[in-house]
Amino acid sequence: MKISARNIFEGNISALTSGPVSAEVEIITAGGDKLVGTITQGSVASLGLAVGKPVVALIKASNVMVMTDGSGVKLSARNCLAGTVKKLLQGPVSAEVIIALPGGAEVFASITRDATNELGIKEGGPATAVIKASSVIIGVKS
Template identity: 45%
Template sequence: MKASARNQFKGTVKDVIIGTVNASVHVGLNGGATVVATITKESAENLAIKTGMAVIALVKASHIIIVTDFGGYRISARNQLPGSVTGIKPGAVNTEVDLELTGGEQIAATVTNDSVETLGLRKGQPATIVFKAGSVILAVAD
């Protein structure tokens, strides 16, 4: 599969909770982390999402938020995965920040240059990536 979303996590469906309109799908990644996706009930049915099946969770780099200090706050975004910065590639307006999650998965985030400066991002720095469950697209094999 080829897709423009740079973050493509292979995993296995651990749980599916079907609601009236949406479904919450919990995907266990190979490194041990869990990604939660919120998709429509219709999509869950069309893709025949079931516990134990292999899926790919896709997340655009622009949907990733980087947090270096929660300052005692909790946030509503379901996906909060710890890791560390492995690379910083500045551009004219935005910077690509590469991170490695604790389980070994690689992730790319695009943030503004101002955000990199404000957060003091540097290689090796611990950081948590955050993204909403609605930012996850699920793909399954035909």
């Protein structure tokens, strides 16, 4: 599969909570990270999703927010993946931040250059990737 999404996580469904319109899909990645995505019931059915099924979670880098100090902050975003800034590549307008997670995975974020300066993002420093559940696309291998 070739795709433009920079974040591709393989894992297994650990929980599936159904609602009248949408479902919440919890995935445990190979590195032990937990991701939560919300998708339609139609997608659950067409993909044949069930607990234990292997899936792929896709997230565009532009849908990843970066937080450097979350002390005392509660967020509605279901996915907060804490790690260390592995690489910071700055352009004149935007920057790419690569956050290494403890389980070995990497999260790519595309944010503004001003945000990297305001947040004090530095290679080797702590950072958390913040991803809304609605930004997680779930796929299965055929």
